[in-house]
Structures are given as structure tokens and as C-alpha cells.
Amino acid sequence: MKIAFFSTNMSFCQHILDELNRNHTVKVWIDNSNLQIKWANTLKLLDWCDVAYLEWTQTPNVEISQIQGINKPLIAFCHGYDVMYHTFVDWRNIEALIIQDAHYPRLLRLRAKWAKDNPTLPPLTKLPKKILVKSLGVDLQAFTPLEEPKPEYHIIIHASWIQPVKRIYAAIQQFYDLLRIDGDKPWRMTLIGRWGGGYKQEERWEYLTACSELIEQLEFPKNRLVIKSDNFPPDVWAQFTKTADIYWCTSSRESFGASLGEAAASGAYPLINKYLGADKVYPQKYICKTPHEMIQKTIEWGNLSQDEKISERHAIRKHIEQFDAKQAAREIRLFLEDVVENYKR
Numbered sequence: 001m002k003i004a005f006f007s008t009n010m011s012f013c014q015h016i017l018d019e020l021n022r023n024h025t026v027k028v029w030i031d032n033s034n035l036q037i038k039w040a041n042t043l044k045l046l047d048w049c050d051v052a053y054l055e056w057t058q059t060p061n062v063e064i065s066q067i068q069g070i071n072k073p074l075i076a077f078c079h080g081y082d083v084m085y086h087t088f089v090d091w092r093n094i095e096a097l098i099i100q101d102a103h104y105p106r107l108l109r110l111r112a113k114w115a116k117d118n119p120t121l122p123p124l125t126k127l128p129k130k131i132l133v134k135s136l137g138v139d140l141q142a143f144t145p146l147e148e149p150k151p152e153y154h155i156i157i158h159a160s161w162i163q164p165v166k167r168i169y170a171a172i173q174q175f176y177d178l179l180r181i182d183g184d185k186p187w188r189m190t191l192i193g194r195w196g197g198g199y200k201q202e203e204r205w206e207y208l209t210a211c212s213e214l215i216e217q218l219e220f221p222k223n224r225l226v227i228k229s230d231n232f233p234p235d236v237w238a239q240f241t242k243t244a245d246i247y248w249c250t251s252s253r254e255s256f257g258a259s260l261g262e263a264a265a266s267g268a269y270p271l272i273n274k275y276l277g278a279d280k281v282y283p284q285k286y287i288c289k290t291p292h293e294m295i296q297k298t299i300e301w302g303n304l305s306q307d308e309k310i311s312e313r314h315a316i317r318k319h320i321e322q323f324d325a326k327q328a329a330r331e332i333r334l335f336l337e338d339v340v341e342n343y344k345r
Contacts, residue, residue, distance in 0.1 A: 007055035102277030145267030267313035
């Protein structure tokens, strides 16, 4: 089977690509700054393939969904940001949808809210009948716990890009309160993520400035707050997650949360802001309704015995093992094959 793979962000699809390449012939669309070349490439791939895999419902995939007369199945993978703007897709031309567990509740909620808010407008085009709800998961072979961990009160936070949705400003405030309330313990926090340059730099500039100013104003004790202003290479990140005792996820929106899941697979105790859909992946014991509750649960972990802390590391690893990235990729490949086999031109 010939698969055309369309995406402008390849950050989360490597296991899927590997799985598809092992079983089929895959050509990955290459973006081009020249619009004529870009769309010539797009149409040529669509003509060549048996099925088009639209990773992200953004450009060029929104436009592909609106092309008339494509006589082959289009399969869309809808990520978190996409859900907010999914109405731009012409779902009449999409044969099947793949969406992660944490995003499906928001997708349904937004569609119900739109219908309620727009009673005089024509209804939204219906979603495909074939929907696979599946988290992308974690590479369980790459992320593993230490055999003999030594809890050191180390909290980590990771954001590929420091931006408002990650609520890093709030996390810095939370850590300040943690030290103020429970300062007798050697709490330290490492914040990893890209600050300057790159992705939406102009939009992020004000938020980045505010975070930097906050850190200066709060005057953290030496070595308690460490900033890593760029992302670690994959091998370094896999080793670094083993050093984490707790992972704070303060985001207002996540999908599976790749770095969150990877840290949990390495034994870090996850404490997660109660964004919509978080409970589709993690038990309630890890979910925090407010910043204060996250601080409280952090302190509760700190008060556990060494044996209890190690037991918690084993417990979260066991939980996350149900989200195997390679198994997820196999299920996605089988779903795609089934869609193509039953497609009626």
C-alpha cells in the first residue's frame, strides 16, 4: 500500500512512521516556501498514494480536506491545538479520524457548545463514522526507572517552548510557595524548555519577559531553581528523567503529554493540573484541581518514607506501561489498513 504522509510538525509521529514504513511504502510530504511548488508536491503525492495520512489538522491538511474529487481515503490525526480549530476541516471528505484520549472530550464539548451557541446556523459537518481514540504513548524501552533510586526532592517541569498554555509563570509561583511552606526539606526544581527564538517568538515575548522578571523578583535561594533554557537531546532527556522525583504539569491543555508520560515511565510522581481530559490518562490521585492542591500533594509525597517513595515510583511505571508507543503505532497502522480495505470509491 502506498501512503502519503502530510505534516508540518514531525515531533510526535516517529513511531507511527517507523511502523508504516515497515509494512508499506511511505512518502513524506516536503514543505516548500514556494507556494506553487508546495501545492504541486501536494497534488502529486495525492495522485500517487492509496491513502493520505494527515498528521495535524493544519496547513496543508485543512486545504487538502477541501479539495474536490479526491477518490481515495483521507485519514486525519487531530492533536490538541487542532481540536480548538477543527471546524476549519471539511469533515465530509475525511474518511477516518484518530484522536488522543485526552482530546476527545474537548472535541465533543466544543461541538456541542457550537451547536448551542449557533442555533440559527447550519449544523457543523459531521465527524467521520470511523474514529480511533488512542494516546500516542511512551517508548517504554527508552524510558525506564533506576533500579535503586534515591529520592532527592527533585521536581522537574518540561515545556518544548515556554508559552502561556504551559503555565510556567504559575509553576514558578507554586515552587516559591512550596519553599515558603515546606522549606525545611531540600526541594529543588529544574525547568526545561526553549525560551528565546523560534516558535511564535513575537507572540511569546511578553510571557517570557514576565516569567524572567518573576524569577528575579522572587529571589530563590541558590541552586533551588535551575533553568535549562533549551531542550535536552533525546538520550540526555531519557537519562535526566530518571533523576526526577516529581513531575509538575501545570498546563491548561495537554494531549498525552509526551514529556509527562516519559518522566512517569522513568518513575517520576506526576502531579497534573486538572485540564479537561487528564483523567482519561491518569488516576485522580495525580490530578490537582488548584495550584494549592498541587503544593499539598507535593508535600504529602515529601512526607512519605523512603520505601513508600520508591513504591510510588514502581506504581506510576506500572500504570504508564499500558501506554506503549510501539503498540499504539501498531493499532494505528491496523486502523489505517482497515479503513483502506473498506473504502468505497
